[in-house]
Amino acid sequence: MRDDVLRWLRERGLRATGQRIAILETLGSAGRPLTAREIHALVQAAHPTISLDTVYRTLATLAAAGVVGQINLQNREAARFELQGDVHHHHAVCLGCGTSYCLPECAPPLDRVLPGAVPGFRVVGHAFEVYGYCPRCDREQLSRRARPDGDGREA
Incomplete structure (x- = not known):
């Protein structure tokens, strides 16, 4: 190491x-x-x-x-x-519990996206994260919204 x-x-x-x-x-x-x-x-x-x-x-x-x-x-x-x-990689981050999941590849491939979008742009680095809810937190979100007395907010 x-x-x-x-x-x-x-x-x-x-x-x-x-x-x-x-x-x-x-x-x-x-x-x-x-x-x-x-x-x-x-x-x-x-x-x-x-x-x-x-x-x-x-x-x-x-x-x-x-x-x-x-x-x-x-x-x-x-x-x-x-x-x-x-090894360069990115993550998906759960907004509920904060758990991060490694993404298997770097998307989108910048060498295909940038040349047409910003001609002459020289990339020196980038950051990419996806935000959402893991299955457990997603179920909790859905069950909170489904409660008759709940408005989706936590007590």
Whole structure:
């Protein structure tokens, strides 16, 4: 893992600081996307003086470099982060429970969409998320709307 982390940083021209390495190794070993607060709590064990602001700034730098992906682009507090590493992908995000689902490919293919829509436009990056409801949350939404006393809002 450490060799991959160092390679990703080097390939993107980023210094391999202890904090960057710790954040990337934390994301790599987590097995699921984490919030900045979760990352902060886990990294503090090895770096007790790291602040939450430093974690946010580091995540922003790593996301801009394409090493880390941010999930739930609409909300900074609910955003989750994961290693992008060598595999670029996107997500569908449930608006009910916040669960994110990896999409198997990058759609729409920008090399087919942009040339006709914006001639001469040079793409340097992109973000794509689909928002909706997972089956469980969708059933809950439908049952709330179906209640005779309910107006669809939660109590």
